[in-house]
Amino acid sequence: MQRREALATLGAAGLAIGLPLPAPAAPATRKPPRLRAGDRVALVSPAGIYSDPFDFQLVTEAITAMGLVPVPGPHWKDRFGYLAGTDQGRAADINAAFADPAIRAIFAVRGGWGSARALPFLDWKTIAANPKLLVGFSDITALHLAIQARAGFATIHGPTAGSSWTKYSYAAFRDLVFDAKLPLYRNLPGDQDRLVQKEGRFQTLRPGKATGRLLGGNLTVLTSLVGTPWLPDFSGAILFIEDTDEAPYRIDRMLTQLGQAGVLRKVAGVVFGQCTNCKPSDGSTSLFTLGEVLRQHLEPLNVPIYTGAMFGHIDDQFSLPVGCRAEIDADAGTIRLLEAPVA
Structure with missing residues (x-):
């Protein structure tokens, strides 16, 4: 079952409705x-x-x-x-x-x-x-x-x-x-047999550097927490998001919700990772592309933003410490950790 089909059954979670929240x-x-x-x-x-x-x-x-x-x-x-x-x-x-x-x-x-x-x-x-x-x-x-x-x-x-x-x-x-290092994450270079590499690329939507604590994860799940007691304050955060098997219009819908809920205007920077198989379900080329959707919602934030980072539903991926401070460089396509997550 695809995640979006399972989400449609959210009403079944009524088992928890009525419980006192901590x-x-x-x-x-x-x-x-x-x-x-x-x-x-x-x-x-x-x-x-x-x-x-x-x-x-x-x-x-x-x-x-x-x-x-x-x-x-x-x-x-x-x-x-x-x-x-x-x-x-x-x-x-x-x-x-x-x-x-x-x-x-x-x-x-x-x-x-x-x-x-x-x-x-x-x-x-x-x-x-x-x-x-x-x-x-x-x-x-x-x-x-x-x-x-x-x-x-x-x-x-x-x-x-x-x-x-x-x-x-x-x-x-x-x-x-294990080692409590502070890595600088950048995409692995592509090794395709072609003059210009396509794999491993990133795109800068808004240049610059930003510092803040890393908050985010899967876009669909994050959006489903809006309006609940489980969403932390994103003020000054570096928002990182990824997803899989979502058509661009669904990404559009979710970013619209995050924007209208006031989450996006709080962040200091954005890194969009991999959106695996995020194409129009009918194969149409007349619809918004994922890139167009991201630009429409993220560029107006006027904070450093880049896309294509190596996290999400892929084999080779960064380990990002949620809640730790980091610096992103949207021009270089990098995430530099500023504090270790472990003692």
């Missing part, structure tokens, strides 16, 4: 611990189901290859429709991982849809008191942003445990969370 937690004053060989890390499924035993074996082998000890959550085999168990069950695994002092970090096994449904069931007092790295992207955006709104420590927008973990992606992740 009071905002005070921002954490401690950073999550850096990872070291031998650390135990939790594997959780906040969203879509991941039931094939062999595929899950590959996940545990990838985590083991990092020198870490995978600890699957009790509910990883559960199934509730297209979700990996009930909202309460998925939240219970996340709560247990944050509460367990033996667990050093938490990896989402996959994305899909469903993380937002679990947010009202999370123990935000315990989460805020126990900063730990949460790792994943796509639908995990809901957890990243909610943690910024409710707990205030850094998390990692990077591959899920079930991603391919290429040499590049793993090196970027290791530099950040």
Whole structure:
């Protein structure tokens, strides 16, 4: 099932309607611990189901290859429709991982849809008191942003445990969370057999440099949090967004909502990553292109903006610490981290 089809069933999330929302937690004053060989890390499924035993074996082998000890959550085999168990069950695994002092970090096994449904069931007092790295992207955006709104420590927008973990992606992740380095991210150069490279390119929409904390993730998920208690304040932030399988008119609709909700006018800069397979569904060339949509909504912001950065639904991707300060250079197409996400 495509994410947009699953989003159409949002009414099913009425299971959580009527629950008292947690009071905002005070921002954490401690950073999550850096990872070291031998650390135990939790594997959780906040969203879509991941039931094939062999595929899950590959996940545990990838985590083991990092020198870490995978600890699957009790509910990883559960199934509730297209979700990996009930909202309460998925939240219970996340709560247990944050509460367990033996667990050093938490990896989402996959994305899909469903993380937002679990947010009202999370123990935000315990989460805020126990900063730990949460790792994943796509639908995990809901957890990243909610943690910024409710707990205030850094998390990692990077591959899920079930991603391919290429040499590049793993090196970027290791530099950040094992070694606490401050990398300068720029796209890998293309190696196509052609005079002018097309792969690895970026485009500058507005020149200049900007500094702010990194906030963002998947555009569809981010937009779905507008009007909820789970969206952090974007004042002075560097907004980074990506998506997949969305026609330009849907990107147009979502950016319109972010603009009219006042989110876009608050940011200090924007980096648009990869929008995989974001083409008109009917193949028409008479409609707005993705590039035209981005220019219409982003250029009027008058802040540094570039597109094409290496994050999103791709194999080789940056690991971006959500909530940490960074500097973007829209002319050079770079993101320079200014603080480490780990202690």
